[in-house]
Amino acid sequence: MTPRAESKHPEIGAGAAPAGAAETAGAFGLDADPILFSDSLRMDFGGLTALDQVSLTVERGSITALIGPNGAGKTTFFNCVTGIYKPGSGSIFFLPEKEKRISLGGLRPHKAAQLGIGRTFQxxxxxxxxxxxxxxxxxxxxxxxxxxxxxxxxxxxxxxxxxxxxxxxxxxxxxxxxxxxxxxxxxxxxxxxxxxxxxxxxxxxxPSLLLLDEPAAGLNNQETLELADLIRHIRRDEKLSVLLIEHDMSLVMNVSERINVLDYGRLIASGTPEEIRKNPDVVRAYLGEDADDLG
Amino acid sequence: MDFFLDLLVGGLTKGSIYALIALGYTMVYGIIAVINFAHGEIYMISAFTALIFGSILSSVGLAGWGLLFAVIAVSALYAAMYGWTVEKIAYKPLRGSSRLAPLISAIGMSLFLQNFVLLAQTPNYLPFPALVPDVPFPAILTRHASDTQIVIILVTAASMALLTLFIKKTRMGTAMRAVSQDLEMARLSGVDTDKIISFTFITGSVLAAVGGVLIGCGMRQIDFYIGFLAGMKAFTAAVLGGIGSVPGAVIGALILGFAESFAAGYISSSYEDVVAFAFLILILIFKPDGVMGAATTHKV
Structure with a gap:
């Protein structure tokens, strides 16, 4: 796979955060109608920065994936959303309805569940x-x-x-x-x-937002295919949005409309599966020597 | 044989009281892994509440089962308030701190409540009013058991049945089981765990209150110190059965009750405490997870 210069994503890193969020919404080709977005979210554990200025958006009604190598901060992001961790700085907003914006930072977990955020575990x-x-x-x-x-x-x-x-x-x-x-x-x-x-x-x-943490872990190919159908069904039948952490690339590429890539706690790319597949930063950071898997 | 049956009934009576207290220990431990040493004092305070309200209610003419249940209800209400408050003051602020901190706080709370009753009431034994209804039980029962013993066993059995129904069948009971298995997950599923913890303390306290009223009926005198030894014994029973396990607490309490009763009958009454605590030591050596406790292997 040859990286193409024009598709190279700008890093949505330090400083550029709000612009990054806006760009995500714009790129989606809709009026910005997020159900969840984070703004410059940061989370430190002692000396380790698990999330660094992460600004990402989940569009209402979408299936969005959050991918990245192990230890990239994906589950930490989930834990910030569901109130297990209180973010060091930055903010997360949940919008169960279009005009109703709720700040999630430091909300107690059972409150997050009551607001309509459901979750499964790795x-x-x-x-x-x-x-x-x-x-x-x-x-x-x-x-x-x-x-x-x-x-x-x-x-x-x-x-x-x-x-x-x-x-x-x-x-x-x-x-x-x-x-x-x-x-x-x-x-x-x-x-x-x-x-x-x-x-x-x-x-x-x-829930109006469902967070799935590696739902395909431990499933065989057939079961993974069924899971993809299940996720689509859930989105349609329960009228909710899905944010998905997953390592299984076939599942991610199959179901998600939007993919966010974390690496060492930073959001390095965000786009459609097609864009992510061709993004050289992603290829380098996430896929390493197995880059062929994407192409 | 008659002597044996007497001892058996005596053991069952003792075991019943221990079970009522042990349940509070085991449920609280099951949910927040704290040994609530103040629990015995709730039982003692309930006995005092029963003494006061029993005297008042019987002087206004209440008698029979009505009197007993009214006294149990009032004592349970009081105990519930004490249990709730103890959790809020002594344990909630320490959640998330080291495991030693709530233990020390528990001992402090226990001493505080003991001395509070000592000062507010009396350091002496007080006679307990007659609350047990005068029921013509069939002769087959009364041959080896006194009316009081029968009432203690019946009321305990009824309490256990209610508790089992509550834990198995209600939403709050299901939530309690869920929280005791995985508190964080329950919270993420939308369960208000603080509420469930409060509720567990309340439930335990209500059961201890029933025990407190019954022990007053059984012993016919109480003092501020009865909670300490009973609490220790009930704790032993809970550990014996496998702390955290509800049926375990009941089984442990019955084993302990029988052991004490037989030790007192066949050896000497001065040996009953020795036997009780020898049991605790033996269990801790040979089956540290208790009779009903799940043997867990910790990952190293």
Whole structure:
């Protein structure tokens, strides 16, 4: 693959951050309607800078990928979005609706979930001794109102809400082909089904943005193809946006409309799969000697 | 044989009380991995609350099961408030600090509550009012068990059944199990974990309150110090069963109750504490994860 000079992306690094965000939106060919964007986000762990002036945008309704070599800061970015880490500086905004802009920096994790940000993990994190149904019910917590009082005194409103959530959970499990498993402990499921259950649990909170952290890890080729379909289905059926961390290039190129590349905590490129494929910086940083994989 | 059955019932009664307290230890440990040493004091305070309200309510004419349940309800409410407050004051500010810090804070809270009752009430034993209803239990039961023992066992069994239903069937119970498995993940799924932690302290305290009322009924006298030894024993029971495991706490408590009862009956009553703590030591040596605890191999 020969790098072409004209497609070489300018580094969207230090200083150029807001311009970078604007450019992303413009390049997408739509009115800027992001569901999530970060502005000069920085996160340090002791001496290590995990995220350095990262400004990236996820368009509403898009499937956007976040790629980069191991240790590039991808999961750290997710952790900043979901409130596990409080960013050192910079900001992240979440826009569940077009005119509603919420700053996420330092928001507590359960609040992020309640706002509509669902997430899965690189290494599957299910509640293994809980049943499949209960796992999804936990996901429903984000949209439930009843509190301590209801839990103690089991009033009618609480009971009704619990019943509604159980119905909803059944519906979700059916949609994702897990209905036969509702009463099995989550830990007893085969790997592929655990992956699907994790996604189902994230969907139970009714997210408008779904963060998937390496959903294809450990899946074979066939399962990865199915996953690509699943992700498209989710986007369409649940009317949400997807931000995806993934190492499997076939999946990334297959499903995403927009790709952001992180390297050593900096955003080095952002564009369509076609643009990323031809970007020499990306090839150098991310693919190294395996550059042929992209071409 | 009669003597054996007497001891068996005695052990079951003791074990019931230990179980009610041990559940609070084990649930709190299961969720935030803190040993809440102030838990025994909640039980002691509940016994005092029961003494005060029992005297008041019976003087206005309440009697029978109504009196007992009214006293349990009031004590449970008080205990819930104490449990909630203890968590907010002694543990919440220390979340995320070293594991030793909440332990020391727990011991401090325990001493504070003991001395608070010592000063506010009395350093002496107080007689406990008669709260156990006068029920004509069938003769087959009363042959080896007193009315009080039967009531203690029944009320404990009912409490356990309610707790099991609550943990298994309700949303809050499911959330508690989820939080005890993976707190961070539960939080990311939208569970307000602070609320669940508070709720766990409340649930544990309510169970301890039931135990406090029942022990008052059983011993007919209480002082500010009863929480310490009972707390230690219940903690032993929780460790015996596998700390963090709810059924484990009950099983551990029953084992401990029987062991004490038989040691007191067949050896000497002065040996019951020796036997109880010898059990703790043996368990810690041979089965450190407890009877029901999952043996975990830590990655090195």
């Amino acid at each position: 290494n599957i994190r299910l509640f293994n001794t809980l049943t499949v149904l209960e796992n999804v019910l936990i996901g429903c917590h984000a949209r439930m109102r009843a509190g301590l009082w209801g839990a103690l005194f089991r009033d009618r409103k609480t009971m009704e809400e619990e019943r509604r959530m159980t119905d909803l959970s059944y519906a979700i499990l059916e949609r994702y082909g897990l209905q036969a498993r509702v009463n099995d402990p989550a830990g007893s499921l085969p790997y592929g089904e655990q992956r699907r259950l994790e996604i189902a649990r994230a969907l139970a909170s009714g």
